[in-house]
Amino acid sequence: MSAGTARPTAREVRRHKWWGWGQDDVAFRHDNKPAFAPLARDKISLDLATSVPDPDPDLSLLEVPPSGLPEAVREQLASAVGEDNLLLEDEFRVLHSFGRSLPDLVRVRAGGYERLVDAVVYPASEDEIEAVLRIVLDHDLVLIPYGGGSCISGSVTPDPAERRPVITLNMGRLDRVVDIDETAGLARVEAGVYGPDLEEQLQERGWTMGHFPDSFTYSTLGGWAATRSSGMQSDKYGDIEDIVRGLRVVHPRGVISTKAIPGRDSGPSLHELLLGSEGRLGIISECTVQVHRVASVRQVIAYMYPDWEHGIRGMHAIARSEVSPTFTRLSDGPETEFSLAMVKEPTSTKGKVAAKVQDTLFAYLRSKGWQTQGEMCISYVCFEGTKEHVEREKSIVKKIVSRNGGITLGSGPGAIYDQKKFDTPYLRDFLMSHQVFGDVCDTGATWSRINEIHSRVYDAFHAQRREVGKPGFMFCHMSHSYHAGACLYFTFAIPYESEETALEEYYGAKRRVQQAFVDHGSTVSHHHAVGTEHQPWIEEDITSLGADVIRGVFAQNDPGRNLNPGKIVSP
Amino acid sequence: MSAGTARPTAREVRRHKWWGWGQDDVAFRHDNKPAFAPLARDKISLDLATSVPDPDPDLSLLEVPPSGLPEAVREQLASAVGEDNLLLEDEFRVLHSFGRSLPDLVRVRAGGYERLVDAVVYPASEDEIEAVLRIVLDHDLVLIPYGGGSCISGSVTPDPAERRPVITLNMGRLDRVVDIDETAGLARVEAGVYGPDLEEQLQERGWTMGHFPDSFTYSTLGGWAATRSSGMQSDKYGDIEDIVRGLRVVHPRGVISTKAIPGRDSGPSLHELLLGSEGRLGIISECTVQVHRVASVRQVIAYMYPDWEHGIRGMHAIARSEVSPTFTRLSDGPETEFSLAMVKEPTSTKGKVAAKVQDTLFAYLRSKGWQTQGEMCISYVCFEGTKEHVEREKSIVKKIVSRNGGITLGSGPGAIYDQKKFDTPYLRDFLMSHQVFGDVCDTGATWSRINEIHSRVYDAFHAQRREVGKPGFMFCHMSHSYHAGACLYFTFAIPYESEETALEEYYGAKRRVQQAFVDHGSTVSHHHAVGTEHQPWIEEDITSLGADVIRGVFAQNDPGRNLNPGKIVSP
Ligand SMILES: Cc1cc2nc3c(=O)[nH]c(=O)nc-3n(C[C@H](O)[C@H](O)[C@H](O)COP(=O)(O)OP(=O)(O)OC[C@H]3O[C@@H](n4cnc5c(N)ncnc54)[C@H](O)[C@@H]3O)c2cc1C
Numbered sequence A, B: 001m002s003a004g005t006a007r008p009t010a011r012e013v014r015r016h017k018w019w020g021w022g023q024d025d026v027a028f029r030h031d032n033k034p035a036f037a038p039l040a041r042d043k044i045s046l047d048l049a050t051s052v053p054d055p056d057p058d059l060s061l062l063e064v065p066p067s068g069l070p071e072a073v074r075e076q077l078a079s080a081v082g083e084d085n086l087l088l089e090d091e092f093r094v095l096h097s098f099g100r101s102l103p104d105l106v107r108v109r110a111g112g113y114e115r116l117v118d119a120v121v122y123p124a125s126e127d128e129i130e131a132v133l134r135i136v137l138d139h140d141l142v143l144i145p146y147g148g149g150s151c152i153s154g155s156v157t158p159d160p161a162e163r164r165p166v167i168t169l170n171m172g173r174l175d176r177v178v179d180i181d182e183t184a185g186l187a188r189v190e191a192g193v194y195g196p197d198l199e200e201q202l203q204e205r206g207w208t209m210g211h212f213p214d215s216f217t218y219s220t221l222g223g224w225a226a227t228r229s230s231g232m233q234s235d236k237y238g239d240i241e242d243i244v245r246g247l248r249v250v251h252p253r254g255v256i257s258t259k260a261i262p263g264r265d266s267g268p269s270l271h272e273l274l275l276g277s278e279g280r281l282g283i284i285s286e287c288t289v290q291v292h293r294v295a296s297v298r299q300v301i302a303y304m305y306p307d308w309e310h311g312i313r314g315m316h317a318i319a320r321s322e323v324s325p326t327f328t329r330l331s332d333g334p335e336t337e338f339s340l341a342m343v344k345e346p347t348s349t350k351g352k353v354a355a356k357v358q359d360t361l362f363a364y365l366r367s368k369g370w371q372t373q374g375e376m377c378i379s380y381v382c383f384e385g386t387k388e389h390v391e392r393e394k395s396i397v398k399k400i401v402s403r404n405g406g407i408t409l410g411s412g413p414g415a416i417y418d419q420k421k422f423d424t425p426y427l428r429d430f431l432m433s434h435q436v437f438g439d440v441c442d443t444g445a446t447w448s449r450i451n452e453i454h455s456r457v458y459d460a461f462h463a464q465r466r467e468v469g470k471p472g473f474m475f476c477h478m479s480h481s482y483h484a485g486a487c488l489y490f491t492f493a494i495p496y497e498s499e500e501t502a503l504e505e506y507y508g509a510k511r512r513v514q515q516a517f518v519d520h521g522s523t524v525s526h527h528h529a530v531g532t533e534h535q536p537w538i539e540e541d542i543t544s545l546g547a548d549v550i551r552g553v554f555a556q557n558d559p560g561r562n563l564n565p566g567k568i569v570s571p
């Protein structure tokens, strides 16, 4: 603790692995999941019995270029935030120079860094943010705001060609729920707070914000707002644009605040200009967010459909019905197969009985003509509210599912989904240690095109795999349901040849998928932001004139290009 | 009809009175509403038995300055849209130079016009809009897009100081529903369509957009999008920002389109920048909007609460409950008194019986201590859906109302409300002919401040009336309910002294109300746009730096200030 304050200093602020996901002592293991290794062999020719994993990377073996921070600037920054809260050490500079996209992970592990940030500062107040921004503008530096660093679009990485010193502003010390207006259901919250910390502070008082992206454990409120994030419960609680009602933003010319009151901004929405701005228009210091009483009953129910088309018909019927679930999700055939392969070997008697029941059920479904491997689709629907409300909605959904050819499995598999939902990111690091890339691409599609996009993306991916003569496994789920459509979320795994060609091999597959999205009329991304990774498609997404309008907004507000330059639109 | 087309020419396009609301042959009458005259006498000292109404204004008695359109421009415009669709006649130029705000009505009736638009053009396609905009930019003219002209914020009126020729672009010929994607529930609609025409085209095919502002009959889809309009059914269908998912906009540098797919824009929202832009960033030519199947059952139920505080408690409880009504509305004591005075004298036996029943009920309520005049509050809640859904929601709301001290009146008064909802604008013209101003102010307030704002606005209004020593009647309702709060909608009536001082007298009251909104933490307007009327408060609303950011957006996109200059923010 630094003197005179009860808040942790920068060195104590929780942080994750510099080379991968999450905490040092947590990793994916497959030895307790008997179906995993066979699936890996079958789909991506990975033989886990013989493959030797790379050891965890060791930073001391890599060359790290020194910080280029001029001494005069160092002194001013230190006096703005305190010596303790200005970090120049290699590990911090490496950690803050990359997000958590697959190319980021490749680059951070490879070393030979082209460009790292020169310093990391941890402000503790809006005043300190203003002081840091003043220094940045006075000295013509570059400032990159940083929440959890979980972005997968290159948004926290400095431009390799950047010649000016680059400062990362880590928001981690701004982590308090300042105030809850319990009548309005609005909470003022500092922007640097991590997901679990935020929910803990709220739930202590009986409230929840209801925003749970898969990256929840290592991402922040300000990062969510700056990237237009979506949580898995968006059907009920909304996307972050719906949740964040007011913002305070430290802008190059002062502080902007948007009022958290019903009725949107007058005129063009200033608020919606700041949301999604990825640090280019200023630093979000505080958000006023909608909060809800924690529901008294919460249940996740699993259903099974014979195939994707039946499943989508069911999902669409639920979206059009009079029920209002917290989330609705449908895994396609391959994803269902994958999920079943991720189930741990039962050890308890209860678990063994459940596995037997499942075997019997699947045998019965096969006897009725279902393809239980690779075709049938598992679906999860979450219900929250009073007991009476949950029971009624469950019974309506059960009928809808059955009318669309599906069956209700019950709450057992649902509960497993709910507990395990934040674990999958660790799998990516595991696969990479076996020379396999696992990555995701997501898109927003209308109900009328959702099936077409689903097949076209598979076609594009498998055509690419055939062209390069390599295996590849893809699976998909539908989530985040809206009036007009939903999000399709594709995961793919591809073995790669060598460190040298790794990124090229990766982009070969990834770019084909993204291109299929825009070619078939869906968005370049549903909630994975733009950064630099999705920039090649921004003009197809919002027209090149539209991109030009956004470019003009950045030029007008940050004429010196000091705020996270190069993100969203170039230059 | 013009040759070779089945669409009406400009001269046939439906239009309203140049000096007031609606059609020439419709007007408010009070002779069949026995309680109206006594209320007018009591509240605003208007004696309808002796007051002689001004005759309807006669344009031939007013002096109308000639059009300043240069001949070269006239020729180009005529060749762009056809001679028939370029209008220079006085009545058209007067009609298009004013919206329908109270100051507009005062000015349009007074004559002695400072500045009228010089020409009105009616394009029939996006290409024609582009051609007109090209002419405007080439000759450095001013262009004002025009939908229904129903705005009450000065948004369609040229700047009196404008020296360049001013062209109004009337969108009325672009009135088709182009296409309905019945799977996604999305319709592509041309922007110039009036409310009733739009709903007719949709409902013919079993769909509705569900957007019903009070100005519905004389306002357009493009105007709604350009002003961030809210309809009375926003609880269920959303405000126009939620309904309009995609836009096509003719911008000075080309056409921008935003995709109507789930998942908001990548980066800062271009879409939300164009919404609410009041013609300053371009002309909205087409909107893709969410449409819904017309509900099989629709019922409006009326309730009565003993006073405002009980009513608000009930409204808030409904907003927090698990029901999802189409609208919820609460009139305060004075508005309830006004509504009851607007009821027609019953002529049928059924009507007479109902009136008797009402008298008996009110007597009973008085016996229980209710103040039935000026204090008790009527509330309307609208339910839509399947019969089962409507019945269940009605029964839940009934319980909530009763727990909050209210009683259920039933569907009789609700049905009357539903039929009469678009009639009140005619009352304003009637009052003005008796030297009384009737006007409205609306604001968005959180649930935690809604009662305070309600009383502070009354205080501010009555203090102003005392200061000037004149009577004034104010009433209010709550509508448009959100998670965090709702809209308060105030109506006021004040007699004015003379034509000369009319505007000054009006602004004396109106500005005091607006100032009370921002002083007590609510928005300058909930859905009445900014234009020039609300500009004095825009900086208090979005901070002066925020207003500067918006100013920069206009400067960047319309550097010549050719598009509706001076609206929203000055210059
Ligand atoms: C395994 C995994 C799963 C994911 N799942 C989801 C998901 O389900 N839903 C989803 O939406 N996203 C998901 N993401 C993407 C990512 O988590 C989101 O983009 C998230 O919103 C980033 O938050 P962060 O705090 O980590 O921001 P960072 O990564 O630190 O920053 C992201 C961008 O926001 C800017 N920024 C951060 N904080 C501020 C601030 N206070 N003011 C101004 N700008 C700021 C940064 O400059 C940068 O441009 C996932 C990522 C991973 C690796």
Ligand SMILES: Cc1cc2nc3c(=O)[nH]c(=O)nc-3n(C[C@H](O)[C@H](O)[C@H](O)COP(=O)(O)OP(=O)(O)OC[C@H]3O[C@@H](n4cnc5c(N)ncnc54)[C@H](O)[C@@H]3O)c2cc1C
Binding pocket: B099, B100, B101, B144, B145, B146, B147, B148, B149, B150, B151, B152, B155, B156, B171, B191, B192, B212, B213, B214, B215, B218, B219, B220, B221, B222, B223, B224, B225, B226, B227, B228, B229, B230, B231, B232, B277, B278, B279, B280, B282, B283, B284, B285, B425, B527, B528, B529, B564, B567
């Ligand atoms: C009696 C009365 C009741 C009202 N009730 C409501 C209500 O319940 N809810 C509500 O929201 N409003 C209400 N209003 C205000 C008004 O009806 C709205 O602002 C409406 O959205 C204006 O639509 P319009 O088509 O008449 O637009 P106009 O008045 O013609 O134009 C308004 C603004 O939009 C611009 N514009 C119009 N069309 C386009 C286009 N195609 N492209 C670009 N810019 C365009 C104009 O330049 C102008 O700046 C009411 C007004 C009156 C007089």
